[in-house]
Amino acid sequence: MLGARIAEGSSCEVYEWGGPDKIVKLFHADTPPHAVELEYGNNKAVWECGLPVARPYERVTWEGRDGIVFERIDGDTLVSRLFAKLHRQEAMDNELRLLADVLHRIHRTTHVGVVTDQKTNLKGIIGRPASLTTDEIAAIHDYIDRLPAKRQLCQGDANPNNLLLRDEDGQAVMIDWMHASLGNPAADVAEVCVMLEFAVLPPETPADAKQHFEKSREAACRLFIEEYCRLSGMTESEIRDWYIPLAARSIASGAIPEEQTARLAAMIRERLQTTKRDR
Structure with missing residues (x-):
């Protein structure tokens, strides 16, 4: 077979x-x-x-x-569609709006048989990556504990690589549900934002595509946040509060370039220090 x-x-x-x-x-x-x-x-x-x-x-x-x-779902991932349209800002905007819409649809779903607790699961995924110290990991765990807890369905791995667009009709299909949980939807949205803001493109990416991405990434992230907030009523501040743990999760995956890991680790340290001063 x-x-x-x-x-x-x-x-x-x-x-x-x-x-x-x-x-x-x-x-x-x-x-x-x-x-x-x-x-x-x-x-x-x-x-x-x-x-x-x-x-x-x-x-x-x-x-x-x-x-x-x-x-079987035949189609492109959202990431491949975005890369194919790096020079067509309007088309990129449409794809990002679609992702915001799919996530919002997931988050408002009720009576689903998912029982995993988001915060407990997130701490387990983060583990102990070598680029973060034991004290930093402890601080991240403490930070997660203080984030607002909710009990809404979250996809738990909202990487745009997990959104497929069917060849036959362009309909969106979300895959990879191992880390689905009940928790705060802001975490899913933050995961997408962290990728958009801190991604390091593969070395084989054409120079003009890299240049366009660097110029457009901030606007792309802004559009995605604004669209999700428009649909959900969530605030940008609620989303950005989840940057620290979702950046740590990305580092723990071991699937990102060293330069991206360094960027994320620097962001985590800066935000932990700011949080410590504000307490």
Whole structure:
């Protein structure tokens, strides 16, 4: 039933599965079974609520590896669409408005069977990255504890790479629900903002594209924040309050360039110092 490999992530590989309409997400052998079960359960819960997600079919095991069979979604990620439109500001604005709309739709969903606590999960993901000291990690945990707690559905991994746009109709589909939680929606929005403000483009990016991105990133982040605040009634200040833990989460992923890690670590230290003075 296993077909061609079509994608690879930090924790898994994605293959065709038994025909053109399904894929299987096969996790690496070091992924704990309970994490796979959690992603399956979360994805099933949000799909049953009618959210724009890939339909999950079943848990499987293939040659000793845990996997989840999903509906196949053919399309580009939002990140690839944004890069393709770096010289077309209006088109980029449309994509960012779409992301704000999808996140707002997720956040206002009720009666969903997701039970993970956002703050506890976020602390676990951050762990102890080498670029942050033990004292800094303790300060981040203390900072998280003091952030306003809510019990709304949050995607928990709102990286724009996890938003697919279907080839057939352009409809948005959000993938990767392992870290879905109940908490404060501002965290999801902050994750997108941290990426827009601090991203370091790959070295192979054409020079003119890099130049345009540097000129437009501030305006792009501003538009995204304003659109989400317009839809939700949230304030910009509520979103920016979550920059510290979401920057630490990005560092902990180990999937960003060293220069970006340095930028984020510097921002965290500066904001922790400001917070300490203000207390």
